[in-house]
Amino acid sequence: MSFWNKRLYQSYTGVCRRMAMLLLASLWIIVSQASAADAPPFHANVIVTDSFNSATVLPEPVSTSVRTSYRQVLSGYSPHPMATEQPLRHWYSLSLQNNSAVTQYVYLNNPLVIPRTSIIYLLDERERMLDVISYEHGDYDIPSQLTTGMTLPVTLGASTSVNILIGISGEKPEYFPLVIHSRDSYDNQTQSRILLLGITCGALLLLVTYFFLSYVYQKTSARFWLASISLLILVLVSSLLEPVGRTFQFINYGTQVLALIMTVLLFCLAKFTHALFPRIPVWLRIPNLIISLSPLILLFIPVKLPDASVALQLLPAFALIQTLLCTVFRDRRNRSLNRLLALGWLMLSLSYALFLGSYNPRLVMLISSELNAAGSLLIAMCTFALCVLLAERDVSRQQLHTHERTIDSLNVFYDLFRNSAEGLYTSTLDGDLRTINPAMCTLFGYPDEATMLKDVPNTRAFYADDNDRDLLVGELLEQKVVMGREMKGVKSDGSEFWFSISCQLHQENGETFMSGSIFDITKRKLSDISLTYMASHDPLTGVFNRREFERSLHSALQQTPAHNPVMILYLDLDRFKAVNDSCGHKAGDRLIKELANILTNKVGDRGMVGRLGGDEFGVLLTTQTEESAYLIAVKLLDAVQGYRFFWEQRIFTVGVSIGLLNATTHNADAESALNMADAACYLAKQQGRNQVYCYKDDDARLQAYEQERNWVAIIHQALDEDKFELYYQHYMPLSASLQGDFYEILLRLPLDNGKLAGPADFLPTAERYNLTSRIDRWVAEHTFKWLSDNPDRLEQLQCCNININGFSVADKDLRRFMLNAFQQQQIPHHKICFEISENTATVRKDDAVSFIDTFSEHGCLFAIDDFGSGFSSYGYFKSLPIHGVKIDRTFTQDLLNDPVDMAIVTSIRDIAQARRIQTIAECVEDKATMTQLGKMGIDFAQGNAIAPPAPLRDFKSLGGNQ
Numbered sequence: 001m002s003f004w005n006k007r008l009y010q011s012y013t014g015v016c017r018r019m020a021m022l023l024l025a026s027l028w029i030i031v032s033q034a035s036a037a038d039a040p041p042f043h044a045n046v047i048v049t050d051s052f053n054s055a056t057v058l059p060e061p062v063s064t065s066v067r068t069s070y071r072q073v074l075s076g077y078s079p080h081p082m083a084t085e086q087p088l089r090h091w092y093s094l095s096l097q098n099n100s101a102v103t104q105y106v107y108l109n110n111p112l113v114i115p116r117t118s119i120i121y122l123l124d125e126r127e128r129m130l131d132v133i134s135y136e137h138g139d140y141d142i143p144s145q146l147t148t149g150m151t152l153p154v155t156l157g158a159s160t161s162v163n164i165l166i167g168i169s170g171e172k173p174e175y176f177p178l179v180i181h182s183r184d185s186y187d188n189q190t191q192s193r194i195l196l197l198g199i200t201c202g203a204l205l206l207l208v209t210y211f212f213l214s215y216v217y218q219k220t221s222a223r224f225w226l227a228s229i230s231l232l233i234l235v236l237v238s239s240l241l242e243p244v245g246r247t248f249q250f251i252n253y254g255t256q257v258l259a260l261i262m263t264v265l266l267f268c269l270a271k272f273t274h275a276l277f278p279r280i281p282v283w284l285r286i287p288n289l290i291i292s293l294s295p296l297i298l299l300f301i302p303v304k305l306p307d308a309s310v311a312l313q314l315l316p317a318f319a320l321i322q323t324l325l326c327t328v329f330r331d332r333r334n335r336s337l338n339r340l341l342a343l344g345w346l347m348l349s350l351s352y353a354l355f356l357g358s359y360n361p362r363l364v365m366l367i368s369s370e371l372n373a374a375g376s377l378l379i380a381m382c383t384f385a386l387c388v389l390l391a392e393r394d395v396s397r398q399q400l401h402t403h404e405r406t407i408d409s410l411n412v413f414y415d416l417f418r419n420s421a422e423g424l425y426t427s428t429l430d431g432d433l434r435t436i437n438p439a440m441c442t443l444f445g446y447p448d449e450a451t452m453l454k455d456v457p458n459t460r461a462f463y464a465d466d467n468d469r470d471l472l473v474g475e476l477l478e479q480k481v482v483m484g485r486e487m488k489g490v491k492s493d494g495s496e497f498w499f500s501i502s503c504q505l506h507q508e509n510g511e512t513f514m515s516g517s518i519f520d521i522t523k524r525k526l527s528d529i530s531l532t533y534m535a536s537h538d539p540l541t542g543v544f545n546r547r548e549f550e551r552s553l554h555s556a557l558q559q560t561p562a563h564n565p566v567m568i569l570y571l572d573l574d575r576f577k578a579v580n581d582s583c584g585h586k587a588g589d590r591l592i593k594e595l596a597n598i599l600t601n602k603v604g605d606r607g608m609v610g611r612l613g614g615d616e617f618g619v620l621l622t623t624q625t626e627e628s629a630y631l632i633a634v635k636l637l638d639a640v641q642g643y644r645f646f647w648e649q650r651i652f653t654v655g656v657s658i659g660l661l662n663a664t665t666h667n668a669d670a671e672s673a674l675n676m677a678d679a680a681c682y683l684a685k686q687q688g689r690n691q692v693y694c695y696k697d698d699d700a701r702l703q704a705y706e707q708e709r710n711w712v713a714i715i716h717q718a719l720d721e722d723k724f725e726l727y728y729q730h731y732m733p734l735s736a737s738l739q740g741d742f743y744e745i746l747l748r749l750p751l752d753n754g755k756l757a758g759p760a761d762f763l764p765t766a767e768r769y770n771l772t773s774r775i776d777r778w779v780a781e782h783t784f785k786w787l788s789d790n791p792d793r794l795e796q797l798q799c800c801n802i803n804i805n806g807f808s809v810a811d812k813d814l815r816r817f818m819l820n821a822f823q824q825q826q827i828p829h830h831k832i833c834f835e836i837s838e839n840t841a842t843v844r845k846d847d848a849v850s851f852i853d854t855f856s857e858h859g860c861l862f863a864i865d866d867f868g869s870g871f872s873s874y875g876y877f878k879s880l881p882i883h884g885v886k887i888d889r890t891f892t893q894d895l896l897n898d899p900v901d902m903a904i905v906t907s908i909r910d911i912a913q914a915r916r917i918q919t920i921a922e923c924v925e926d927k928a929t930m931t932q933l934g935k936m937g938i939d940f941a942q943g944n945a946i947a948p949p950a951p952l953r954d955f956k957s958l959g960g961n962q
Contacts, residue, residue: 059092344383351376541596549610731942740798889923
């Protein structure tokens with residue numbers, strides 16, 4: 001059997017055992033109440049002798065009539081019930097005969113739980129009335145206190161007899177026995193009952209007192225409900241005895257009183273169960289409490305109850321429900337609790353059964369069980385008390401375990417407090433230091449906690465500025481918590497440092513405290529300060545960088561009034577490149593640094609000096625006129641000219657070109673103003689260097705330069721918005737049949753005026769402003785994408801020529817991009833031929849060789865563009881690993897008329913054939929030239945004679961295939 005099945009089986013068998021015990025108790029009551037038929041026969045005549053002790057008799061029914069005199073009853077006369085409005089009476093007769101020679105004193109007792117309204121006539125042998133007693137009005141003396149039910153004292157003379165005539169109002173009782181006691185028997189029984197009642201009530205009163213008082217101190221709900229249960233049982237037991245029953249008028253309101261007491265008792269028992277088993281869900285607690293109201297509910301339902309004590313008969317069923325709830329929702333950590341509680345319910349049910357047997361007149365001859373009922377009741381109450389103690393012991397164990405875990409947690413937190421790398425402290429709002437940890441002492445330079453608590457009277461000593469703490473406390477009172485506030489502190493030796501503090505408020509014993517953590521951020525703060533400095537200053541020279549210069553210029557243009565103009569000096573060093581190239585970057589850096597110091601010293605506090613580029617500086621003047629600014633520029637010019645740079649026993653002189661701009665007279669923003677000053681500096685260089693040029697709007701040369709700057713903006717916009725457009729131009733073999741497409745990719749730039757700009761219009765500007773790499777990247781990216789999107793064109797392609805600018809061959813990022821583009825777009829390398837201009841191969845030979853080697857390894861082809869235009873063209877046949885040359889258009893345009901062009905083309909062909917390099921003739925404009933080139937052995941021809949340039953999006957094969 002698995003673990004869970006075993007647990008389920010044990011729970012099931014436990015429930016069955018408890019149900020069986022409670023059912024036995026209930027069956028005991030049912031069998032007892034149903035055993036009237038098995039009771040011994042009763043007699044209507046009782047003979048009293050000297051040895052008479054007690055007897056149970058059944059009075060003989062005489063008649064049922066309205067209220068009449070006893071003589072009419074004895075004579076059998078009975079008026080019709082409808083003839084009067086008086087209530088019916090049921091008459092019974094009983095004869096008592098004294099056969100002894102002395103007077104006998106006997107007591108008649110009818111032990112009903114709720115007495116019936118009765119009138120009793122005592123008659124002698126001649127039917128003369130000796131006495132008349134009305135139990136309803138209580139007009140007789142009870143011989144002893146704490147009697148049960150109706151008790152009638154009767155005196156029997158020696159050798160006499162007394163007839164007793166009893167009239168009972170209301171419904172006719174189905175069973176009306178009487179118990180007759182002798183004086184001695186009655187006194188003994190009363191004394192025993194008083195003793196038993198005293199013990200029972202004393203024990204219950206002790207439980208009530210103890211648990212009510214203990215509830216006041218421990219506030220345990222189970223103790224309160226158990227005290228209430230004990231009190232209600234005490235009231236219930238007391239109310240069933242005379243004279244309490246007569247005081248409460250049980251004869252009229254007994255059913256209602258018992259139902260009310262029983263309802264409250266069941267309610268308290270239910271709450272007691274809930275208190276012991278808190279796992280019982282709310283959706284079951286509410287129905288359980290509603291069931292406890294059943295005694296009151298039974299009073300209002302139109303059902304004839306078999307007996308007035310039916311309210312008491314709900315206890316076994318209610319006990320069964322509570323036992324089931326306790327079993328299902330038992331606490332697995334306290335397995336004995338539900339078993340003990342089930343035993344308590346069993347004993348309470350047994351006490352109930354024995355109690356009914358003692359007071360049910362149908363069972364009085366069968367069961368004499370007052371002692372057993374009291375014993376069962378006390379056992380049940382003691383068991384309930386033990387349940388409370390057991391549950392509280394379990395709760396105490398859990399609380400103890402929780403306290404142990406809390407202590408362990410506190411120890412952990414204490415260890416964390418002691419060993420924390422952050423300084424932790426607690427202080428009052430006034431700043432009185434209460435607790436600190438060792439890290440706090442180390443942070444502020446104290447040897448131990450005691451020394452620090454003694455030497456630091458107030459936490460104000462932590463702060464370099466006393467106002468910092470006031471601001472911190474104010475923010476803390478407003479927001480209740482402060483996180484990561486950075487402040488400057490003071491150590492014990494007086495040195496300052498930066499720390500970060502986080503703190504919050506908490507209440508303890510009605511006083512407000514601050515708890516905080518502090519850690520040293522001096523290194524980070526200094527690093528931040530350094531980063532802030534680096535963000536606004538040039539790391540080499542220490543002057544402001546371009547970003548900070550532009551920001552200051554923007555701020556000056558926004559704030560400076562018109563009568564105090566903003567002046568800009570744009571400085572570009574002359575002959576700096578010669579020093580940098582001949583002596584290296586280290587010498588160039590030192591030269592820039594020394595010149596920056598000279599410029600800063602000359603400007604002083606009259607303006608702001610910034611480094612705007614490699615060898616470019618700017619001076620911002622906001623307190624000078626245009627004339628004084630010009631004088632400052634001249635002084636800077638003279639200072640630079642007079643400077644001599646010494647490096648490794650070599651002396652260098654440098655110059656500077658300065659552009660001057662009065663920014664406030666041109667209504668320009670910071671960027672535009674700086675560009676205009678740059679343009680003025682450019683014209684200063686153009687006019688011969690080492691001079692100052694003042695910006696003028698009507699200068700034609702300045703306008704041309706501005707136009708060039710406009711091209712820069714147009715190129716940037718075209719790159720950002722994909723405004724460039726790809727064209728293509730076919731070229732064809734002259735000595736072989738056409739077996740696919742050969743074409744060159746060309747670039748065009750549509751302008752806003754509708755015109756189409758060619759590379760000659762914008763490439764010079766792009767080269768001057770280092771934009772060629774971005775343009776070549778755009779061309780390669782969109783060409784490869786077009787080939788990838790048109791796989792049929794890619795399949796027909798034999799060779800696609802793409803131009804690479806001379807400034808791009810040194811760009812390693814471009815190389816990586818193009819290698820990645822080949823891989824992503826799946827373009828075969830051998831179908832791409834890169835064209836490099838001859839000028840590039842001349843000036844950037846090493847970069848060109850590196851670029852060619854990189855892509856040749858993957859199978860790409862290379863050709864020299866504009867071949868023959870340089871001074872050392874033929875040397876490239878041996879020094880560059882190329883696959884073809886494109887003969888410059890200057891040799892093909894007049895080939896048929898100029899024998900020199902013919903000779904040059906022939907020599908290029910011969911050397912190319914010797915190196916097995918293909919030749920391509922550019923700008924072939926007619927068929928005659930194309931035919932001549934073919935006869936001369938040129939491999940390919942390109943020009944309008946073959947096909948004019950056309951948009952790549954409208955691509956057509958040279959043979960006319962779409």
